[in-house]
Amino acid sequence: MTAIQRLAPGDEGRLDAYLARHPATSLFLRSNLRRVGLTDKGQRFQARYVALVDGAGAVQGVVAHAWNGNLLIQAEPVAAVELARYHIAVGDRPVKGILGPLAAMRAVQALFSGRPTLKDGAEDLFDLPLADLHVPPALADGALLWRRAGEAHLDLLSGWRRDYCLETLGEADSDDLRARARADVTAWVLAGDVFLLTDAAGTPLSMATHNARIPDIVQIGGVWTPVAARGRGYARAAVAGALLAAREDGAATGVLFTGKQNAPARRAYLSLGFRIIGDYGIVLLG
Secondary structure, three states: OEEEEEOOOOOHHHHHHHHOOOOOOOHHHHHHHHHHOOOOOOOOOOEEEEEEEEOOOOEEEEEEEEOOOEEEEEOOHHHHHHHHHHHHHHOOOOOOEEEEOHHHHHHHHHHHOOOOEEEEEEEEEEEEEHHHOOOOHHHHOOOEEEEEOOHHHHHHHHHHHHHHHHHHOOOOOOHHHHHHHHHHHHHHHHOOOEEEEEEOOOOEEEEEEEEEEEOOEEEEEEEEOOHHHOOOOHHHHHHHHHHHHHHHOOOOEEEEEEEOOOHHHHHHHHHOOOEEEEEEEEEEEO
């Protein structure tokens, strides 16, 4: 017998025990859980977690409705739909996106068939043992450099983040988008999660972020190179720099995902040593 149960502070251990069985597809959930636990007051990284539990109380699936409106899924499709319905019924925050294993994401997406989409992506899921990272020659020989971004870079990175949201996420330019881009970048920089690629003279060229992390695994996201600087391997080197930082911090594995139609990104990640291990899904709703 199974039941749907809202998780509360004190349930972190049994939730993480389930999520650890799905390391490559649960990094957003595990990272947020480590940052802020199961408290939900609508603050950054917080969420309402609803789980499918068996008769012994063990978690068998979870959907979290995050502070930013995203549904974060780690469950089989049928369970994911039932758990998503719980959040929809509560109705205390809008659903703005759906992220998780592709089949479960598609099942939940069907609940919102009347909503337009800003982004509707089937993604390839990659992982890489960081001991096997292939460092690009320009980064290895010092022609390109990586560094953790600091507060002095906030104006530049906020603009880059806005451009990322416009191009990659399909958002429309607005004062709200600019404010969110600034808030996101500020939080990431203060957490030490933004990595800037520069040339030897210090000119910024590209960026990558740790968009989720636990001690042994890091997830790469937010990769951005301005249009005028593309086609020169800068994004690949920025990702490598972010992975080198993770390795220095003690992580053993890197994870990322990218659109199945994004051939340049796929080539770049495979050249770094990543391998495709499955599918992931991201839908952003209008």
